[in-house]
Amino acid sequence: MxxxxxxxxxxxxxxxxxxxxxxxxxxxxxxxxxxxxxxxxxxxxxxxxxxxxxxxxxxxxxxxxxxxxxxxxxxxxxxxxxxxxxxxxxxxxxxxxxxxxxxxxxxxxxxxxxxxxxxxxxxxxxxxxxxxxxxxxxxxxxxxxxxxxxxxxxxxxxxxxxxxxxxxFVAIIVPQTKIEKTLLVVVGISVGLSVAFYYLPYLNKVSSGLAISICAIVSAVLGAIFFPKKEAEA
Amino acid sequence: MDTKEFLIYLLIMAGSTYLVRAIPFALMRKKLKNRFAISFLYYIPYTVLAAMTFPAALYATGNVLSASVGLAAAIVVSLKSKSLTIVAVTACVGVLLTECIIAFL
Structure with a gap:
């Protein structure tokens, strides 16, 4: 049961x-x-x-x-x-x-x-x-x-x-940023990069799948460097 | 394209997509100890979703105004409610109402 x-x-x-x-x-x-x-x-x-x-x-x-x-x-x-x-x-x-x-x-x-x-x-x-x-x-x-x-x-x-x-997606991200302000910064970097890939010349030629991977990886690396998590939190 | 060629293409597409997903999932058996790796993997789901949502979502409905209303509704409701379904339905209703208003103007 x-x-x-x-x-x-x-x-x-x-x-x-x-x-x-x-x-x-x-x-x-x-x-x-x-x-x-x-x-x-x-x-x-x-x-x-x-x-x-x-x-x-x-x-x-x-x-x-x-x-x-x-x-x-x-x-x-x-x-x-x-x-x-x-x-x-x-x-x-x-x-x-x-x-x-x-x-x-x-x-x-x-x-x-x-x-x-x-x-x-x-x-x-x-x-x-x-x-x-x-x-x-x-x-x-x-x-x-x-x-x-x-x-x-x-x-x-x-x-x-x-x-x-x-x-x-919004409903997954937003509640967690209320508890954790640093997550807002990390997510903000990802959005900033994504906006750049969408609108800037040359960058907007990159396929959307690859662009998403780059944005996600770069911002998560920055997050891991500047706001590292303790094992228990993650 | 004949059926044989279609099946070769399908095999490459479905096969590579499956292996990219399953190999790391099946072979990663240990719990990570490295703090950098743990933190990186903690952030990945959020950064993936954020990059997928903005700015693509603004163009999802074919009208930037209705999409913005839908997204704003989603943000406001998700500050109060954790239910994914409630947030999703509210956003859809927001888009629908906005498009109705636009149609009448």
Whole structure:
């Protein structure tokens, strides 16, 4: 009974992620089909890859003939951030969450699932699986519906849903900055860098996946140097 | 692109994404002792999310004004509530109301 409760607690925590994924994957489905992919291809990509920036870049690369090396290199640069998240979360898993479970559940390490899991003191297998459930289905069904139905939802509803995922990010960061003022500085540096990559000439040519990795790593390094945490705090 | 080529592409895309996630997760067995590494990994989730949110979120709704209202609502509500769902729904409603008002003006 306790196991079921842990799993369901994860499922509940994953609901906003699943809702937030829906419009993003919906538009991915529309885009994939408009680029000439079959609906089943869009669906299979989402079910096996489960990432936004990587998939978006990936279907662009697929339109080129035989660009296998380019596919590999672009995917690795966009997705390198997941490695840092995996190392980070590996420090928070409980004693049963190891071996084969890490190999299986590591598949679900998206930005958002990672972020919510990080707010736990200790992450169990069942909680993590529960947390991944709604995002996986949201991502999959969103892609399928987008690929099959295209622009059927009114634009105003789609627009409103698009903010959900970012609101969730805000809800993860803001409460912690209330307790911890130095975090606000570190997060501020990351935002400053991100703004620079978005608007400054030359820097805005860097792919968004890579830019996010650079911003996150540089600001976290600065944070670790100037505001180091004690083992117990982190 | 025929189905065979699609499957090769899919294998590269899904395979590399999976391995980038799973290898460090599965192989990192020890608890870190180094204070720098602990601090770095503590900050990573927050810095990733912050960089993803700003400024990209301002353009998420196709209208900077409605997106700003949605984000402002999210910040205000998250100062009071820890529920991700409540914050997300409030932000969506904020965007929806703003877009309705813009449409009527």
């Amino acid at each position: 306790n196991a079921k409760r842990t799993y369901l607690r994860g499922v509940r925590a994953g609901v906003p992620i699943g809702l937030g994924y829906f419009p993003v994957s919906f538009s991915f489905g529309i885009m994939a089909v408009s680029m000439g992919l079959h609906f089943w291809q869009a669906l299979v990509i989402s079910m096996t890859t489960l990432t936004s920036a990587g998939q978006l870049s990936g279907i662009g690369t697929m339109m080129l003939p035989g660009a296998y090396a380019e596919m590999l290199i672009s995917q690795l640069t966009i997705n390198v951030r997941y490695s840092f998240m995996s190392v980070s979360l590996s420090q928070k898993t409980d004693e049963k969450f190891k071996g084969i479970f890490r190999w299986l559940l590591g598949f679900f390490m998206t930005d958002e699932i990672f972020a919510v899991a990080s707010t736990e003191k200790s992450v169990s297998r069942l909680y993590f699986l529960g947390l991944a459930t709604m995002p996986f289905f949201g991502w999959t069904f969103g892609t399928l519906l987008g690929a099959l139905l295209g622009n059927i939802l009114p634009e105003i509803i789609m627009n409103a849903l698009c903010i959900a995922i970012y609101a969730m």
